[in-house]
Amino acid sequence: MNKKIVELKNKLGLSRASFAKALDISPSQMARIEAGKVVLSDEFLLKVCGTFHVNPSFFTGEIDIDEAVSVVSPEEKKKQVGNRLKQMRMEKGLTLKELSDLVGLSDSQLCLIENGESNLTEKRAVDIVEALEVGVEWLLYGDEEKKYFPLNEKMAQWLWNHPEVREQIWKMMEDC
Structure with a gap:
């Protein structure tokens, strides 16, 4: 993962300092990441994805x-995310008010997001995909293969609580 961060930084033509500043980390922390001395969390990678699209x-x-x-x-990306959000909300048969109540947003804030007039934060994206039971990769990036049955915290917790199923899946994966 660390090499991919370096590849991304280079592709974007950013210095270590400017890349770090955009992520709200220090240049010395960025140097440790580039050197492979830091294990990158999923949350950090999502932040990278959101920050640099x-x-x-x-x-x-x-x-x-x-x-x-x-x-x-960025304006077009907001519109695409908003369109996917509205599409799924309607597919699930939810009103704007019902979804806003589920995710802790005002219906006017949610309306602005759906219309591509406001950014969707990472935290709100997680709240929304959990309420709609879709993948965050689909909502934010349009990855159709990751639309349904998301690998999220809810699924991970369920698997931790069902070790027999986890073992079966693990054995099936060994055959791949």
């Missing part, structure tokens, strides 16, 4: 850097 599949090796870096404007 990068598809998370880049970090899993599913796509290369050229596919991962968003070439759409």
